[in-house]
Amino acid sequence: MSNLMTDDYRTKYTLETFSFLPDFNADEIYDQIVYIINQGWTPALEHEVPEKASRHYWGMWKLPFFGMRDPNLVLQEIEACRQAYPDHLIRVIGYDNYTQCQGHNFVVYRPRGM
Numbered sequence: 001m002s003n004l005m006t007d008d009y010r011t012k013y014t015l016e017t018f019s020f021l022p023d024f025n026a027d028e029i030y031d032q033i034v035y036i037i038n039q040g041w042t043p044a045l046e047h048e049v050p051e052k053a054s055r056h057y058w059g060m061w062k063l064p065f066f067g068m069r070d071p072n073l074v075l076q077e078i079e080a081c082r083q084a085y086p087d088h089l090i091r092v093i094g095y096d097n098y099t100q101c102q103g104h105n106f107v108v109y110r111p112r113g114m
Contacts, residue, residue, distance in 0.1 A: 018106045033071040036094030047088040
């Protein structure tokens with residue numbers, strides 16, 4: 001009976017709100033980055049190995065991209081981070097300077113099998 005229960009109630013490993021949706025395609029990722037920029041928020045990237053992703057803070061890729069208004073530059077940084085850490089999860093964050101908190105974040109890259 002326990003096997004039947006586990007098979008019926010399997011869920012996807014989730015890390016943020018969008019984890020419950022299908023993975024974003026390139027255009028949807030671009031649109032989310034544009035949204036962050038249009039809100040006046042500061043884009044940033046974080047990365048972590050999947051095994052530790054829910055246990056502590058993720059490492060930051062460089063500093064937040066203060067003043068960056070070009071979504072293509074954010075995409076270039078995502079690719080550079082992915083090349084440097086191909087086995088890590090990568091997420092995009094939008095920091096709100098006014099409220100001093102994250103206004104938005106979503107996982108943009110998952111290693112194979114994740």
